[in-house]
Amino acid sequence: MKVLVSGGGTGGHIYPALALIRHIASVNPEAEFLYIGTENGLEGSIAPKSNIPFKTVTISGFKRKISLHNVRTVYQFLKAVTDSKKYMKEFRPDVVIGTGGYVCGPVVYAASKLGIPTIIHEQNSVPGLTNKFLSKYVTKVAISFEEAASYFPKEKTIFTGNPRASEVAAKAKSESKEAIKQLGLDPTKKTLLVVGGSRGARPLNEAMLASLEEFGSKSYQCIYVTGDVHYDSVKQKMGEATPNILAVPYIHDMPALLLEIDAVVARAGATTLAELTALGIPSILIPSPYVTNNHQEKNARALEKVGAAKVILEKDVTPSVLLKACDDLLENNEAWSLMSRSAYEAGMPEASAKLVGVMESIIKVSK
Numbered sequence: 001m002k003v004l005v006s007g008g009g010t011g012g013h014i015y016p017a018l019a020l021i022r023h024i025a026s027v028n029p030e031a032e033f034l035y036i037g038t039e040n041g042l043e044g045s046i047a048p049k050s051n052i053p054f055k056t057v058t059i060s061g062f063k064r065k066i067s068l069h070n071v072r073t074v075y076q077f078l079k080a081v082t083d084s085k086k087y088m089k090e091f092r093p094d095v096v097i098g099t100g101g102y103v104c105g106p107v108v109y110a111a112s113k114l115g116i117p118t119i120i121h122e123q124n125s126v127p128g129l130t131n132k133f134l135s136k137y138v139t140k141v142a143i144s145f146e147e148a149a150s151y152f153p154k155e156k157t158i159f160t161g162n163p164r165a166s167e168v169a170a171k172a173k174s175e176s177k178e179a180i181k182q183l184g185l186d187p188t189k190k191t192l193l194v195v196g197g198s199r200g201a202r203p204l205n206e207a208m209l210a211s212l213e214e215f216g217s218k219s220y221q222c223i224y225v226t227g228d229v230h231y232d233s234v235k236q237k238m239g240e241a242t243p244n245i246l247a248v249p250y251i252h253d254m255p256a257l258l259l260e261i262d263a264v265v266a267r268a269g270a271t272t273l274a275e276l277t278a279l280g281i282p283s284i285l286i287p288s289p290y291v292t293n294n295h296q297e298k299n300a301r302a303l304e305k306v307g308a309a310k311v312i313l314e315k316d317v318t319p320s321v322l323l324k325a326c327d328d329l330l331e332n333n334e335a336w337s338l339m340s341r342s343a344y345e346a347g348m349p350e351a352s353a354k355l356v357g358v359m360e361s362i363i364k365v366s367k
């Protein structure tokens with residue numbers, strides 16, 4: 001099977017793509033892959049590091065207002081479609097799958113015009129513009145929240161979950177648990193992970209910085225991921241070593257660390273949520289209000305509805321609200337167990353296998 005994958009911009013779109021590739025490679029060692037991304041996106045550094053053949057197109061997002069920028073974007077789109085077609089004629093994929101981000105627009109569109117079977121994978125409960133546009137052209141739309149179904153053509157849409165859920169669930173079976181020790185923390189203590197998405201989140205950093213002393217005296221310890229761009233300023237404000245709290249800029253092997261995490265404070269990016277539910281990790285979610293159609297709050301509410309998470313809106317986050325929510329989870333075994341079970345029940349560890357099933361079925365029909 002020859003699989004062309006495209007997805008870019010942020011970790012939430014890239015990690016599902018890589019998880020899917022790794023899954024296919026493990027069940028079908030003969031499979032061949034090509035990843036198309038942009039040079040400047042995070043995928044430009046992550047995909048080649050994973051030894052996946054990588055090509056680039058140039059593309060940016062449309063602005064909602066009429067502007068010169070949009071004229072340039074139309075030109076870029078057409079050029080990116082031409083470049084994508086060229087890559088596809090060389091690689092001759094059996095199937096093309098887009099996991100989100102602007103880059104998927106020209107790549108998946110080009111594939112559909114060449115008559116290649118296509119899938120878009122939507123991680124969120126509310127889709128963005130690119131996937132709504134592409135849903136008219138693709139063979140199938142794979143979704144990760146039932147709530148997303150209403151935005152797509154019914155006959156094409158299928159609920160698969162997010163491949164990253166399968167990746168972390170598989171790790172849970174195979175991996176030895178060493179990450180906490182390697183970070184110099186105490187593996188016998190409960191551990192809270194605070195993380196603001198793949199690029200960090202300033203409001204979360206502010207609430208954390210104002211609560212350091214209190215977190216320092218808790219029975220549980222805390223790994224605080226600041227995001228690369230915020231790390232230096234956070235470290236400077238933290239000053240001397242803070243007991244019980246380890247601040248880091250980024251976690252490179254998140255699946256391995258999550259196996260040892262008891263609870264998480266996070267934004268409500270869809271891929272993060274797929275990972276947490278796959279492992280049954282209770283969470284306190286502070287959705288970013290700065291995303292298209294407020295989709296993070298809708299992601300978070302979907303988990304809250306089934307008891308798998310607690311939601312605090314960014315406007316309501318204060319140090320005391322944050323501390324209380326963490327204590328309520330980590331110092332109350334009954335509440336923790338209940339939320340952990342609900343999270344686990346909401347998980348979709350079979351996502352990769354389901355998505356591969358969809359890929360195989362559309363390849364078969366096309367032959």
Ligand SMILES: CC(=O)N[C@H]1[C@@H](OP(=O)(O)OP(=O)(O)OC[C@H]2O[C@@H](n3ccc(=O)[nH]c3=O)[C@H](O)[C@@H]2O)O[C@H](CO)[C@@H](O)[C@@H]1O
Pocket residue numbers: 010011012013015100123124164195196197198199225249250251252253254255267268269270271272273275288291295296
């Ligand atoms: C601001 C924005 O538009 N965010 C969107 C973006 O988020 P973002 O890229 O932040 O996405 P997610 O929270 O869904 O995923 C982050 C990914 O990065 C990984 N990670 C994170 C921190 C770290 O230190 N190390 C690490 O490996 C996580 O484990 C996860 O796999 O894509 C998501 C999935 O479409 C959307 O739901 C989010 O709304």
